[in-house]
Amino acid sequence: MTDTAGAAPVTQPVTSTMAADDEVIIGLEIHCQLATRTKLFCGCSTDYRDDQPNTHVCPICLGLPGSLPRVNRKAVEFALRVGKAFNCTIAQEAEFARKNYFYPDLNKGFQITQYDKPLAVKGYLDIEGDAGEKRVRITRIHMEEDPGRLVHKGGADRPKYSLVDYNRAGIPLIEIVTEPDLRSPREARRFLNKLRATLEYLGVFDSEKEGSLRVDANISIQPKGWFEREGKGKADRGRVEVKNISSYKGVEKALTFEITRQKNLIRRGQKLESATRHFVEARGITTSSRSKEMEQDYRYFPEPDLRPLRVRDRAAEIVLPELPDARRARFMEQYGCSPNHARTLTGELRVAEFYETVAGADAMLAATWVADTLLGELNYRDMSIVRVPPDTFRELLFLLKGGNITDKSGVEILRLMLDQLKESGCCESPRECVNRLGLTVLVTTPLAATGEDPIVKAAQETLAEQPQAVADYRNGRKEAMNFLVGQVMRKTRGCAKPSDVNAVLSRLLEGEG
Amino acid sequence: MLSVTFSPEDRFHAFITTLPRAEPEPGRLSGIPVAVKDNISTRGIPTTCGSRILEGYIPPYDAHVVSLLKREGAAIIGKTNMDEFGMGTTTENSGFGPTLNPADPSRVPGGSSGGSAAAVASGMVPLALGTDTGGSIRCPAAFCGITGLKPTYGRVSRYGLIAYANSLEQIGPMARTVREVSLLMEILTAYDPRDSTTINFPYRHTPDPEIRGTRIGVPEEYFGEGVDPRVASVVWDGITLLERRGAEVVTCRMPSMAYALAAYYVTCTSEASSNLARFDGVRYGPPADTRPPWHEAFQERRREGFGAEVRRRIMLGTFALSSGYYGKYYARAQAARQQVRDDFVRLFRTVDVIAGPTMPTVAFRLGEKTDPLSMYLSDILTVPANLAGVPAISVPCGRSEGLPVGLQIMGQWFRDEKVIDVACAFEQGVSA
Amino acid sequence: MVSEHDVEHIAELADIGISREELAEFTGQFNGILDYFDILDQVEAAGAGEQDLANIFREDEVEPSLTQEEVLANARETEDGFFRAPRVM
Secondary structure, three states: OOOOOOOOOOOOOOOOOOOOOEEEEEEEEEEEEOOOOEOOOOOOEOOOOOOOOOOOOOHHHHOOOOOOOOEEHHHHHHHHHHHHHOOOEEOOOEOOEEEEOOOOOOOOOEEEEOOOOOOEEEEEEEEEEOOEEEEEEEEEEEEEEOOOEEEEEOOOOOOOEEEEEOOOOOOEEEEEEEOOOEOOHHHHHHHHHHHHHHHHHOOOOOOOOOOOEEEEEEEEEEEOOHHHHHOOOOOOOOOEEEEEEOOHHHHHHHHHHHHHHHHHHHHOOOOOOOEEEEEEOOOOEEEEOOOOHHHOOOOOEEOOOOOOEOOHHHHHHOOOOOOHHHHHHHHHHHOOOOHHHHHHHHOOHHHHHHHHHHOOOOHHHHHHHHHHHHHHHHHHOOOOHHHOOHHHHHHHHHHHHOOOOOHHHHHHHHHHHHHHHHHHOOOOOHHHHHHHHOOOOOOOOOOOOOOOOHHHHHHHHHHHHOHHHHHHHHOOOOHHHHHHHHHHHHHOOOOOOHHHHHHHHHHHHHHHO | OOOEEOOOOOOOOOEEEEOOEEOOOOOOOOOOEEEEEOOEOEOOEOOOOOOHHHOOOOOOOOOHHHHHHHHOOOEEEEEEOOOHHHOOOOOOOOOOOOOOEOOEOOEOOOOOOHHHHHHHHOOOOOEEEEEEOOOOOHHHHHHHOOEEEEOOOOOOOOOOEOOOOOOOOEEEEEEOOHHHHHHHHHHHOOOOOOOOOOOOOOOOOOOOOOOOOOEEEEEHHHHOOOOOHHHHHHHHHHHHHHHHOOOEEEEEOOOOHHHHHHHHHHHHHHHHHHHHHHOOOOOOOOOOOOOOOHHHHHHHHHHHHOOHHHHHHHHHHHHHHOOOOOHHHHHHHHHHHHHHHHHHHHHOOOOOEEEEEOOOOOOOEOOOOOOHHHHHHOOOOOHHHHHHOOOEEEEEEEEEOOEEEEEEEEEOOOOHHHHHHHHHHHHHHHHO | OOOHHHHHHHHHHOOOOOOHHHHHHHHHHHHHHHHHHHHHHHOOHHHOOOOOOOOOEEOOOOOOOOOHHHHHOOOOOEEOOEEEEEOOO
């Protein structure tokens, strides 16, 4: 895949080639919408997503002349929780500032943000890096308002005019800026996952809301150790800012693409200038940005309509809820989860809560079925776990635990229920499924079973139908047994336990042999 | 009670919009016609700020002060003319033509609340609302010969006031007499949580002309060069009158006056450059042409819709805030501002109020002042009160060359009551 | 001292149109005003005082919004409930 938008003609001598010990340096700037009921500076509801344009707007968030902002206490609380959870120093005094620029989605001609007096600074988040646990430093966390939403009319490449909806204008955002401590797209993805989970655990963020999280990434490729040695000093190669990433998967894709692009340029001996690029999600590529953003002078000054925030004492009073790491440790101790299961189950707040609701009778069984099966099936159907009634799932676990159904049947029932839930929002109970489909496990004593036994019958049929496999087995190919077992399982609609089937087949084969 | 009808012959062009009729409602201002400066939002009534860029704009909400007036049964009968967005000292910068001074129609009424002052001075209305960012209530009050008060910053809600310079401006009462100004002030100061820069401190006061023992400071700088000696003489006579009524007059110094005007103009133009960025014609006002791309359309709309003075100030403010210049201009202006505050703090340790002329001259002729800087310089005596946020009033204090002269009295933060008392004492002394 | 070129750049930054005729006049006036502002150089920059008031908040309770009609009422160009604006590119 070539990217002609970024390639510059080779007019310069080779400045440096990508050496084997170059490393990738990544920093992230993340914007998250806070899950308050109302906007940051007015009482309009934040629940705008399904509604008509311009129906969640008042004089303040419309920017009508004469309107004045009022700070949402809850938004500040939420932001303080985040600052505390990421081990930041909370400012003695934070201040809102105006960031001045002209764009139709910014109806005051300025955005109220925080500039040289942000709410929190110098924190960190520990993640699993490529080479073991690593600390990603957080430079700052500040609050700002979301602008409105622009729709371009007349085709993406040559828009004729723009349409503007201000429902989103004024939604509270926090901006989290990291130091360039990440060294790979995978680390970036892990960092974002942990960040997202932490924000959910704090109760300040809803990741299921579309567009609730946006990421800008800074990436460059420098000689190994350059960053530690010189910090932000003169770099050999420029730093590229990639904007407009609005999904977690998008981050890894955008960074991977960008690294490849930069490596190609380096290999060709071309100079890497600092630049701003846009991520085009649909095509998985970054393109050169045509905006004048590099030259922007935002003329920041303190917002004269608002008073400063002196909230360090308030931050000290905040008691944080259990966070992902603590919950993971507790799952391992309290429920005996394996480290992998614990990680999977605590990766999202809703999953963790679901798990704890269903773990009751058999925590290990529940862990396996939630982590290894349910999540996969939900993902496949693009469904959220909140749509699964915990009682129903518990019933399924109960049947499995009691040996009333086989694992295979369990999976079948689960898939059926999820399909029903997705379709209509309700589903049969597992017992109803079992009865309707005849999935009750076939009980048998393999050594004593006669030809009347459904398993024996199915096994005899299979042996008759699969002479080649039988021959293979007799010739020493033990794996042929797996195939035969599978065929019997199909015939019995998964109601036979694999161990039973195996025993029956073995008996029959020996008997005939 | 009969409804209030209002069919004025607006000889002085005090109004941009008039409402022919208002139904009477009960309240302390029942049936009293009140004029409202056109930068104060009035629901359902066009509000232009004296600018073409807001032509046709009809706010869907009332400013807090307008709700308060209505609550007391006032008859809002019109929106008064003003310098565009409050930027000016003469009301000649209006996009809708100048207002004339009723004392002498060949002269300016002062600005930017020239329309409100003329409406009161000519007898069209007894009460009017003005706004004061750098003297815009006091200057026209002085030039037209009426009374106007700039309240302590934070005492009157700015919710609904179309912003020019947020940290400097206040809405205030204008009327012929101190008693009427005081009455209106009682109504305007009801607390409004929608303005985060206000304090809940309503004004409830009957003017008390007893000023024996009151100490009045008179800064040298208020009688220095740049002040017309004839004006100085009239004002000095006024101060002497106060002395005869029992006040103690002491001279003092305000060295921060050297920086005050520069600090004011850097601050107000910076804030204005940001406040006026929203006028793009997309949501209100005459629309931008949607054929050219955004920046081109936006620039053109602003060139067409804003007058020269507004564009000049926006550019000055943009420059003062720009990268590389913020430290030289905006940051230093705030430091200078602190010095002005410190001067007032120091003076108020030994005096109760400060007095001097409101304006360095009497009203200019229409078209006389063409150079912006020379226009700005006439604000030198009024801007300190805005920079510091202290209350300040102008009361009529005699004439010079046949034209009204204003006496300015400034008081401590949140002691607007004392300023009113001294003004009342003066007014009574004059009539005695 | 600012030149006409500087003033043009400021007008760009401020997204304000000025005509060629105005440019010379504006530049002269600018220089006069900026010269006057130079007096601020004598002021020490770190002097801005502390504000008395802090922590002014409102509660996270929903208040009624305007109707879509009210929001769009002053706009001359709308489409399907959106505002129409010049294209940004």
